[in-house]
């Protein structure tokens with residue numbers, strides 16, 4: 001992994017989630033659902049190359065539970081040991 | 083000038099009513115007149131439809147004053163009525179927070195992963211339906227042999243209807259979607275269904291298994307998070323929301339693919355294109371054609387119009403699904419367009435709980451039918467296809483095929 005490679009920060013609000021499964025269905029490598037059907041973010045700092053796929057998940061979420069923003073570079077380095 | 087009457091007459095099974103298209107072309111929010119001379123807002127823009135459906139200031143409670151009723155009596159709004167008509171409200175007509183509490187007891191059964199484990203079962207049931215088509219020989223009606231029974235068989239499996247009860251259950255669920263039934267017959271059917279579900283739940287209480295009803299009986303019902311009335315209402319909702327919808331969508335899908343041989347042959351040669359095609363078919367034939375009804379509980383501005391508290395709103399998802407701002411050249415069926423943002427399963431907290439299951443049913447039915455009968459065609463002669471324009475849910479009565 002290249003040091004300082006741009007990453008996204010993805011958060012999901014489980015109190016809003018209605019278990020529609022849209023995110024888990026279009027981007028299973030990023031999103032999952034727990035036993036109760038609520039969203040679980042599997043990869044909170046994905047590669048920025050996933051931007052458009054993540055945006056699609058944001059768009060499809062029927063209750064606006066998903067948020068994506070560019071991650072602070074320090075976050076990415078910290079998490080991924082770049 | 084008087085307001086246009088709603089619901090509007092459909093003349094082309096592959097299009098939306100002409101008057102609705104005209105209304106949508108004038109702007110995203112407008113007004114219509116209902117059967118009882120009351121008026122309601124109608125939302126036809128994709129962006130505005132999402133805004134209304136995602137806004138909890140719009141209530142789905144059919145009992146609230148101002149809620150737009152599309153026809154007299156419970157024949158009116160089939161989804162709403164069948165769900166709320168015979169005893170107790172169901173989540174479909176409840177608002178948060180009560181809605182969310184009830185829905186959360188169910189979402190675990192409908193996750194993408196959980197539903198994926200049901201795919202082999204759906205394939206097996208589809209194969210059995212296609213065996214029956216084969217055995218019947220041409221000309222054979224695909225609606226009564228495949229489109230109607232498949233979703234019913236899948237629901238039996240999900241709810242845990244014992245094999246011995248299936249003929250009775252199927253009879254009830256077919257009667258429930260029989261558009262020729264009188265109101266009286268329909269009430270009788272709903273009563274029969276309530277009685278049957280009561281018996282089914284009692285059975286699960288005595289001998290729980292691994293199906294959805296048994297799990298609910300042993301968990302949330304036992305520990306008091308779900309009342310028995312809510313359990314019965316939920317069982318009824320799953321049947322009413324999960325049968326006619328899937329059956330209609332499957333019928334329209336088959337009719338559409340048989341009309342366009344290139345589509346049939348394309349999906350036969352490229353089954354990996356089926357999931358995307360299903361999304362486009364869902365968009366193209368928005369079967370909740372009567373729209374999704376809500377009533378404002380506060381003054382809300384939508385596209386510069388102030389919708390006052392107490393006023394009814396009809397979100398025309400079929401018009402929104404043909405909004406050129408969201409779908410280029412919307413009247414054309416383009417199987418690979420990427421139509422996943424359609425509103426055919428609704429939007430907001432009520433977005434279809436069974437959508438993953440509906441997708442699997444449609445994907446499996448298309449794949450299996452094409453594989454088994456690659457040369458399938460509409461049978462020669464008059465009257466082989468009869469569309470159902472008379473229902474609140476858009477569908478097909480008869481589709482006779484040969485091969």
Ligand code: HEM
Pocket residue numbers: 142173174175185319320323324325327328331369370374375425426427428429431432433434435436437439440
């Ligand atoms: C192609 C098939 C289907 C279509 C087009 C469809 C469409 C819809 C729509 C539009 C809604 C939202 C109604 C509203 O907002 O007022 C809805 C809700 C619902 N659907 Fe489906 N549906 C389908 C299949 C199914 C299946 C197979 C099941 C279950 C087995 C199911 C269960 C439900 C339930 C329980 C709700 C209520 C959710 C809530 O209120 O939170 N549906 N469906």
Ligand code: SF4
Pocket residue numbers: 012016017018019020021022023024031033037038039060061062063064065066
């Ligand atoms: S799309 Fe939204 S509501 Fe649906 S599971 Fe994901 S986070 Fe939850």
